[in-house]
Each structure stands twice: as structure tokens, then as C-alpha cells.
Amino acid sequence: MVGLLDNTTYLMVVQLIEVEIMSLNTDIVKIKMIKEGYLPNYPPHMISDNEMCEAFLPMDYPITDSEWDRFMGDDNLSMFKDYYALPDKSLEPQYRELVSGIAKELKAFCDSTSDDRAIPDWILSYMNHSTISNSSDYLDIDGLAILFGIDSLEPEFNGQLSTYCYQVSSSWLKRTNQTDRPATIFGEPHVIKYLRLLKSNG
Amino acid sequence: MQYLKISPTTTLKELTDLVGADHIEDVLHLNELPRTPRVGQVFYERCRNIMGNGAITVSTERKINLLGKLSADADVFEYCCLMGDSGWKVLDTINTLPGYLKLPDNMKLPPSDIVLGGSGNASEIIFKKAMDQMRIKEKVDSSIFNDLNTSNMPTILDQSSSVYNNSGIFGDFKIPWGKITLYSSLSDSSMDIPCYPEELNDSRKANYTELGDLLYQYEPWKLYQDSGPRQVSYKFHFHRDMWNGNHLLGGANKLIRFCQANCYPRYSGSSVITSTVTLYINGSVAINGILTDVSVDWDGPLGQDGWYLECTMTLSITEIAKKPLNYDTVMNLPIIG
Numbered sequence: 177m178v179g180l181l182d183n184t185t186y187l188m189v190v191q192l193i194e195v196e197i198m199s200l201n202t203d204i205v206k207i208k209m210i211k212e213g214y215l216p217n218y219p220p221h222m223i224s225d226n227e228m229c230e231a232f233l234p235m236d237y238p239i240t241d242s243e244w245d246r247f248m249g250d251d252n253l254s255m256f257k258d259y260y261a262l263p264d265k266s267l268e269p270q271y272r273e274l275v276s277g278i279a280k281e282l283k284a285f286c287d288s289t290s291d292d293r294a295i296p297d298w299i300l301s302y303m304n305h306s307t308i309s310n311s312s313d314y315l316d317i318d319g320l321a322i323l324f325g326i327d328s329l330e331p332e333f334n335g336q337l338s339t340y341c342y343q344v345s346s347s348w349l350k351r352t353n354q355t356d357r358p359a360t361i362f363g364e365p366h367v368i369k370y371l372r373l374l375k376s377n378g
Numbered sequence: 379m380q381y382l383k384i385s386p387t388t389t390l391k392e393l394t395d396l397v398g399a400d401h402i403e404d405v406l407h408l409n410e411l412p413r414t415p416r417v418g419q420v421f422y423e424r425c426r427n428i429m430g431n432g433a434i435t436v437s438t439e440r441k442i443n444l445l446g447k448l449s450a451d452a453d454v455f456e457y458c459c460l461m462g463d464s465g466w467k468v469l470d471t472i473n474t475l476p477g478y479l480k481l482p483d484n485m486k487l488p489p490s491d492i493v494l495g496g497s498g499n500a501s502e503i504i505f506k507k508a509m510d511q512m513r514i515k516e517k518v519d520s521s522i523f524n525d526l527n528t529s530n531m532p533t534i535l536d537q538s539s540s541v542y543n544n545s546g547i548f549g550d551f552k553i554p555w556g557k558i559t560l561y562s563s564l565s566d567s568s569m570d571i572p573c574y575p576e577e578l579n580d581s582r583k584a585n586y587t588e589l590g591d592l593l594y595q596y597e598p599w600k601l602y603q604d605s606g607p608r609q610v611s612y613k614f615h616f617h618r619d620m621w622n623g624n625h626l627l628g629g630a631n632k633l634i635r636f637c638q639a640n641c642y643p644r645y646s647g648s649s650v651i652t653s654t655v656t657l658y659i660n661g662s663v664a665i666n667g668i669l670t671d672v673s674v675d676w677d678g679p680l681g682q683d684g685w686y687l688e689c690t691m692t693l694s695i696t697e698i699a700k701k702p703l704n705y706d707t708v709m710n711l712p713i714i715g
Contacts, residue, residue: 213390213415258415
């Protein structure tokens with residue numbers, strides 16, 4: 177069907193599909209956040225994307241020291257903090273860099289009035305919990321650990337695994353020239369992809 | 379009414395999985411809990427605040443009054459009778475048990491170790507005894523519930539901790555809980571044995587019949603009849619304090635009774651149902667068969683209840699082979715085990 181469309185119509189169709197996918201993604205995230213109590217119990221279409229972002233990571237950009245201390249405190253309630261807690265104190269600078277990167281993107285998203293605004297895919301992977309962290313399923317953590325060559329009977333997402341993730345993420349971002357986002361200390365899809373590529377290349 | 383036990387780390391998602399999405403709003407509303415991800419934390423903080431509030435006191439009359447209303451469920455009644463003062467404060471203030479959420483009357487969860495209630499009325503004798511003791515002694519003795527322990531009154535902290543918290547003199551020993559387990563098919567239940575078998579006797583036999591009345595033969599003629607079933611006896615040597623440091627709780631005695639009961643059938647009308655047992659060691663099946671002998675040797679010093687503390691229990695199990703046995707299959711069995 178695409179072959180029958182002229183170039184302008186084809187681009188419009190692609191754009192429409194992208195908007196639909198974005199909407200589906202945010203709806204799924206909203207439903208998950210409503211079910212888990214991070215958002216009030218309304219139907220997902222009654223909740224705006226900005227409210228969703230606020231519940232996911234309630235943080236302004238740039239992050240001040242006092243705001244960071246409040247974020248790291250026990251009383252802070254956010255989905256990001258619950259799902260992606262700092263695995264090891266030594267990684268706090270990298271963690272802060274990551275949080276800062278996400279806060280920056282979310283702020284840009286919330287401030288935008290464009291109809292085409294979209295949350296970057298890599299942040300959506302945190303929102304829908306497809307990025308692996310210490311709150312992920314045991315088998316997912318084990319799968320990631322095995323890719324790093326750690327074969328443990330009781331895999332856990334600890335500081336060591338997190339440091340490896342950071343190294344792999346940094347080198348992938350450098351290799352693909354993605355300078356607009358920070359490296360991650362969690363098992364983001366690109367970390368897994370890079371490890372698999374390395375493995376398949378021997 | 380049923381009560382559901384939650385932990386301080388229970389999230390809203392976990393609670394929804396337990397009570398179902400249709401009931402979650404009712405449960406939160408009934409317990410006056412906000413819709414927050416850390417629902418367990420909020421509930422426990424509320425319980426702790428009430429328990430630590432010195433201004434709240436619950437009089438004996440009030441306790442009797444509350445107990446009277448809880449007699450519809452035997453387990454809830456027992457729990458309330460045995461809880462400490464802080465538990466009563468919570469019950470009087472927010473009408474639930476410490477660490478337990480009230481469930482709406484229109485929902486019923488299947489019985490499990492995290493659900494209280496739904497077990498039927500408290501027996502009249504127990505109810506009367508409890509009320510009398512509460513009136514006279516202002517507390518209820520656990521012995522009226524046939525609990526073997528009369529020295530420890532449970533509190534919220536005791537109940538939230540593991541049953542097998544290795545306290546007491548065996549606290550420093552690494553007891554292999556969960557490694558050695560005996561399963562009974564009759565009751566579909568299993569019990570842990572807190573030690574590995576000290577001795578093992580494994581016997582396989584071959585049976586031959588003798589051809590009689592043969593003359594002039596320098597040795598008898600043998601005809602293969604069958605290979606006798608494999609019989610294995612395991613000797614366990616344990617101490618009654620190994621359960622949780624308190625032999626009065628009778629953990630060892632319960633284990634022995636469990637083993638002995640498997641020697642007997644269950645009669646159901648005209649049918650007789652016997653039990654098969656499976657002994658698991660380190661997660662793999664050591665033997666599956668029928669329990670033919672349970673012998674117990676008591677030894678050692680006497681405990682606080684006047685009974686021996688040290689025990690040697692021997693279990694004899696006749697194997698039920700899972701697959702047909704012949705020379706080759708037996709040759710190919712694992713070398714050890």
C-alpha cells in the first residue's frame with residue numbers, strides 16, 4: 177500500500193503511525209502507573225502526559241544539590257526511584273548524571289507545545305520497566321549477568337554489574353555518536369544489544 | 379471477617395495481585411489507606427504509631443467486649459486472645475490486627491498462612507475458658523488452645539519473624555532447614571528434618587526358589603523368582619531444641635508424629651487409603667516409597683517438660699521404583715545415591 181502513495185503522503189502516514197505508537201506507549205505506562213498507585217485511579221486518557229512525567233520523576237532541571245538530597249532521601253516517592261534505586265554508593269555521580277539526563281528530556285517534553293513532541297525511546301524503556309535494574313525479574317538479571325560472563329546461582333543487580341553496564345553503555349554511545357544523552361548504569365536495551373553483538377562477533 | 383497479612387514492603391501492585399483488581403479499592407477504603415505504591419509501609423507506620431502511643435489504653439472490659447465479637451472465626455479469636463497490649467491498642471483503634479488488613483465481607487480468600495479468618499466458629503469450651511481467664515487473670519493462657527508452649531506469649535514481633543529462627547543454644551549452628559524434607563501423599567504435606575541422615579542402610583535383594591528332590595546334584599538348582607524391593611533405612615539424630623531453641627514448642631514431637639502417622643492408612647467408607655512418602659535431600663528425591671518402620675530412641679538429659687531431649691529416629695522406606703528395573707538400568711543408575 178505504501179508503494180502507491182506519493183512521497184509527502186507517505187511521510188504523513190509514517191508520522192501518524194509514530195504518534196499512534198507514542199500514544200499507545202504512554203497509555204501502557206499510565207495504566208501501569210495507575211495500577212501501582214503512582215497516579216490517581218482515573219482512566220488513562222484522563223491523565224495528561226505531563227502528569228505522567230511528574231509522577232515518574234518529580235524533578236526540575238537543572239538539579240540543585242538540595243533537590244538531589246531530597247531525591248535521594250527515604251521520603252521521596254517516585255516511580256523512577258522505586259524501580260531504579262542506586263545499586264552502589266560509589267556510582268552516585270554516574271547515577272546523578274543519568275537522572276539529570278532524564279529530567280532534562282522530560283522537562284523539554286513537558287515544556288513543548290508541539291503536537292509532535294515525544295518522549296525518547298530510551299526514557300520509555302525506563303518507564304515501561306524494560307530496562308533491567310535491581311527490581312527486575314530474577315531471570316532478566318541472570319540473563320544480563322550471563323552476558324557479562326557472571327554465572328551466579330543468586331544473581332543480583334549489584335554495584336559490579338552496574339559498573340559493567342556503565343562501561344558498555346559509554347562505549348556504545350561513543351561508538352554511535354550519541355552525545356545528547358548520558359550513559360546508563362542499568363541494563364538498558366542498548367547495553368544488551370551491544371553485548372550480544374560482541375558475543376556474536378566472537 | 380477475614381484478615382490479610384501484609385509486610386512493610388508490600389506494594390500496591392502486590393496487594394492487588396493478592397486481593398484482585400476488583401476488590402482493591404474496597405480493601406483500601408475499608409482500611410482507610412491511601413492509594414500509594416508503598417501501601418505496606420503506610421499501614422505499618424500507622425500501626426507503630428498506635429502501638430507507641432502511651433495515651434491509648436484498652437481496659438479488660440473492652441477486651442472482653444471485642445473478643446466476644448470475634449468468636450465467629452476460631453483463628454482470629456485465638457490470635458487476639460494471645461496478642462500483647464500493643465496488639466489490643468491497634469484492634470481497639472483501627473479495628474484490625476497489627477500487620478493484618480481487614481477484608482470486606484463480600485470477598486473470601488482461600489485459607490493460607492497469610493489469611494486469618496474463615497475457619498469456622500471458635501469452640502464453645504475454648505470461648506468460655508478464654509473469657510473466664512480474661513476476666514480473672516486479664517490475659518489468656520495459650521494452653522487452652524492446645525499449644526504445647528506455655529511459657530512464651532506471642533507478640534507481633536515474634537509472629538512476623540520466621541518460625542525457624544534459630545535462637546537459643548542452637549543459634550550459632552547452621553541447621554539445614556529445608557534441605558531434608560519428608561513428603562506424605564496422604565495429607566499432601568511435608569515436614570522438614572533439621573539434620574542430614576547420620577547413617578544409611580541400603581538393601582537390594584534377589585529371590586530364588588530352589589528346585590527340590592533332585593538327586594545326585596552337588597548343589598541345589600535355583601530358579602529366579604524376583605528381585606526384592608529396595609529397602610533403605612535412614613537414621614536421624616537430633617535434639618529437641620534444634621527447632622527454635624525452645625523444646626517446649628514440640629517441633630521434634632510433631633515431626634515424629636508426622637512420620638508415625640504415615641505408617642497408618644486413612645479409612646474412608648469402605649476404602650483404605652495408604653500413604654506413600656518421598657524423602658527429599660538437597661532438593662532431589664532420595665527415595666520414594668512406603669514407610670514401613672519408624673523407630674525412635676530417646677536419650678540424653680531431661681528437658682523442662684520432663685521428657686528426653688535427644689532423639690534418634692530411624693525411618694525404613696521400601697522403594698516404589700519409578701521405572702522398570704533390570705541389570706542395565708541398575709548398572710546405569712548414578713554411582714552414589
